[in-house]
Amino acid sequence: MxxxxxxxxxxxxxxxxxxxxxxxxxxxxxxxxxxxxxxxxxxxxxxxxxxxxxxxxxxxxxxxxxxxxxxxxxxxxxxxxxxxxxxxxxxxxxxxxxxxxxxxxxxxxxxxxxxxxxxxxxxxxxxxxxxxxxxxxxxxxxxxxxxxxxxxxxxxxxxxxxxxxxxxRAAVAGLDRAAEQAGARERLGLDPNRPTLIVTGGSLGALNLNKAVAGAVGALGEAGIQTLHITGAGKSVTGDDGGLLTAPLYRQVEYVDAMEDAYAAADLLLCRSGAGTVSEVAAVGLPAVFVPLPVGNGEQARNAAELVAADAAVLVADESLTAEWIEANVLPLCLDAGQLAAMSARASKLGIxxxxxxxxxxxxxxxxxxxxx
CATH class of the missing domain: 3.40.50.2000 (Glycogen Phosphorylase B;)
Incomplete structure (x- = not known):
C-alpha cells in the first residue's frame, strides 16, 4: 500500500x-x-x-x-x-x-x-x-x-x-421514476404501457417468495399485469416440464445489474426488507410489499415499520405469502393507480x-x- x-x-x-x-x-x-x-x-x-x-x-x-x-x-x-x-x-x-x-x-x-x-x-x-x-x-x-x-x-x-x-448510489438517489419509466421498461424487456409488478428476493433470492410468485403468475397475467421476476443467482423458477417457467406477461431473470431500472419500471415492488432496499424504496417513492426475512432477530420487519405505519408500504410475513395471498392482495393493488400514487407520495416524504x-x-x-x- x-x-x-x-x-x-x-x-x-x-x-x-x-x-x-x-x-x-x-x-x-x-x-x-x-x-x-x-x-x-x-x-x-x-x-x-x-x-x-x-x-x-x-x-x-x-x-x-x-x-x-x-x-x-x-x-x-x-x-x-x-x-x-x-x-x-x-x-x-x-x-x-x-x-x-x-x-x-x-x-x-x-x-x-x-x-x-x-x-x-x-x-x-x-x-x-x-x-x-x-x-x-x-x-x-x-x-x-x-x-x-x-x-x-x-x-x-x-x-x-x-x-x-x-x-x-447516485443513480438511485437521483432517480426520477416518472421520467425514466418507459425507458427502464424497454431496457428490461417489458411493455412500457402495462401495469408492472417487479419481484426480487435480493441477490441470493428467496425460495418461498419465488414459489408464491410462480403460483400467481397466471392470475396476474390474466389481469393484464406484467411481472418481472428477479429470482436470484442460481434460483431460476422451473415449470412442470422442468424448463424455465413461462407464462403470459411473465419474465424471469436471475439478477438485474442496474436496480434503478427496476425501481423506475415498477408500479409495485414485492421484495425483502433489508435496510438498503427499504431506504431506496422510500427515497425514490416506490410502493412496496415487504416480505421480511424470516430468520435473524427480526430486524427486517423493524426496517419496514415506518413505511408500513405511514401506509406507504404493505408487510406480509414470509409464512403467510402464498400464491393465493398475492392474488387477493398484490393483484388488486397493482391495478389501483390512485392507491399506488398515494403510497408513492407517502414514501417520498419519509425518504432521504x-x-x-x-x-x-x-x-x-x-x-x-x-x-x-
Missing part, C-alpha cells in the same frame, strides 16, 4: 462481507471524492467478502483484515477471541498508519471492531454509519469512542445517533436521498478538513 502523506484528506473506510455493508461504503467513498476530489481513500474488508470484487471495480484501494465474528455463547471460537482480536488490532494499526489516516469511517460488520479499537489507540477520529434499526455490536463498540454517528433510520438506538439516511452527502460532511467535520469541490 502506498503512503498518502500529501493527500488533502486520507480516509480509511471499514466494512464488508455483504452488499448491505459494501454498497453504503462505496456510496460514502464516492461522496467524499465529490466534495474533495484529491482525497486518498482505502477500504478495509476481508478476503472472503463481496468487497474483494466490488471495491477494486469501483476504483478504490482495498486492504484486508482477518474476519472476527463475535461468539454469542461459550465455544472454542470464544476462547480464541482474545488472541485473534489482538492480531487483528495490530493489523488495523498497520493499515491506519500506512494510510496516514485523518479519519476512520466504519459501516459495521466483523472488520470494524479491531479498526475502531486501533483508531482509538492511535487517536484517529472515528465516524460511524449504522444501517439497521437494531444497531450491530461492532458499531455499538465504536460509538463509545466518537460523537459522529449517522443512522439510516430514526428509530435506531445507538449513542450519539444523528439521522442521515442511507448512503446510496442525500445520505451519502450527509455522511461526507460528517467525515469532513470529524477530520477538520474542508471541501474543495
Amino acid at each position: 502506498t503512503k498518502t502523506q500529501n493527500a488533502a484528506l486520507s480516509v480509511v473506510l471499514a466494512g464488508g462481507g455483504s452488499a448491505g455493508h459494501v454498497s453504503p461504503l462505496l456510496a460514502i467513498a464516492d461522496a467524499i471524492r465529490a466534495q474533495l476530489p484529491d482525497a486518498a481513500i482505502v477500504a478495509v474488508g476481508t478476503k472472503e467478502g463481496l468487497e474483494t470484487r466490488l471495491v477494486p471495480a469501483a476504483g478504490f484501494a482495498l486492504a484486508t483484515i482477518e474476519r472476527i465474528p463475535m461468539p454469542r455463547r461459550p465455544s472454542v471460537d470464544l476462547l480464541k477471541l482474545p488472541v485473534r482480536m489482538r492480531r487483528a488490532v495490530a493489523r488495523a494499526k498497520e493499515i491506519l498508519s500506512e494510510a496516514n489516516a485523518d479519519v476512520l469511517v466504519g459501516v459495521g460488520g466483523y472488520v470494524c471492531t479491531p479498526l475502531y479499537l486501533a483508531a482509538k489507540s492511535l487517536g484517529v477520529p472515528i465516524v460511524i454509519h449504522e444501517a439497521n434499526t437494531k444497531a450491530g455490536l461492532a458499531n455499538k463498540v465504536g460509538a463509545r469512542y466518537t460523537s459522529y454517528v449517522g443512522t439510516a433510520f430514526a428509530a435506531t438506538k445507538i449513542s450519539h445517533a444523528q439521522l442521515v439516511g442511507m448512503p446510496m 436521498r442525500d445520505g451519502a452527502q450527509r455522511m461526507a460532511e460528517m467525515i469532513l467535520a470529524a477530520s477538520g478538513k474542508q471541501a474543495t469541490a
Whole structure:
C-alpha cells in the first residue's frame, strides 16, 4: 500500500462481507471524492467478502483484515477471541498508519471492531454509519469512542445517533421514476404501457417468495399485469416440464445489474426488507410489499415499520405469502393507480436521498478538513 502523506484528506473506510455493508461504503467513498476530489481513500474488508470484487471495480484501494465474528455463547471460537482480536488490532494499526489516516469511517460488520479499537489507540477520529434499526455490536463498540454517528433510520438506538439516511448510489438517489419509466421498461424487456409488478428476493433470492410468485403468475397475467421476476443467482423458477417457467406477461431473470431500472419500471415492488432496499424504496417513492426475512432477530420487519405505519408500504410475513395471498392482495393493488400514487407520495416524504452527502460532511467535520469541490 502506498503512503498518502500529501493527500488533502486520507480516509480509511471499514466494512464488508455483504452488499448491505459494501454498497453504503462505496456510496460514502464516492461522496467524499465529490466534495474533495484529491482525497486518498482505502477500504478495509476481508478476503472472503463481496468487497474483494466490488471495491477494486469501483476504483478504490482495498486492504484486508482477518474476519472476527463475535461468539454469542461459550465455544472454542470464544476462547480464541482474545488472541485473534489482538492480531487483528495490530493489523488495523498497520493499515491506519500506512494510510496516514485523518479519519476512520466504519459501516459495521466483523472488520470494524479491531479498526475502531486501533483508531482509538492511535487517536484517529472515528465516524460511524449504522444501517439497521437494531444497531450491530461492532458499531455499538465504536460509538463509545466518537460523537459522529449517522443512522439510516430514526428509530435506531445507538449513542450519539444523528439521522442521515442511507448512503446510496447516485443513480438511485437521483432517480426520477416518472421520467425514466418507459425507458427502464424497454431496457428490461417489458411493455412500457402495462401495469408492472417487479419481484426480487435480493441477490441470493428467496425460495418461498419465488414459489408464491410462480403460483400467481397466471392470475396476474390474466389481469393484464406484467411481472418481472428477479429470482436470484442460481434460483431460476422451473415449470412442470422442468424448463424455465413461462407464462403470459411473465419474465424471469436471475439478477438485474442496474436496480434503478427496476425501481423506475415498477408500479409495485414485492421484495425483502433489508435496510438498503427499504431506504431506496422510500427515497425514490416506490410502493412496496415487504416480505421480511424470516430468520435473524427480526430486524427486517423493524426496517419496514415506518413505511408500513405511514401506509406507504404493505408487510406480509414470509409464512403467510402464498400464491393465493398475492392474488387477493398484490393483484388488486397493482391495478389501483390512485392507491399506488398515494403510497408513492407517502414514501417520498419519509425518504432521504442525500445520505451519502450527509455522511461526507460528517467525515469532513470529524477530520477538520474542508471541501474543495
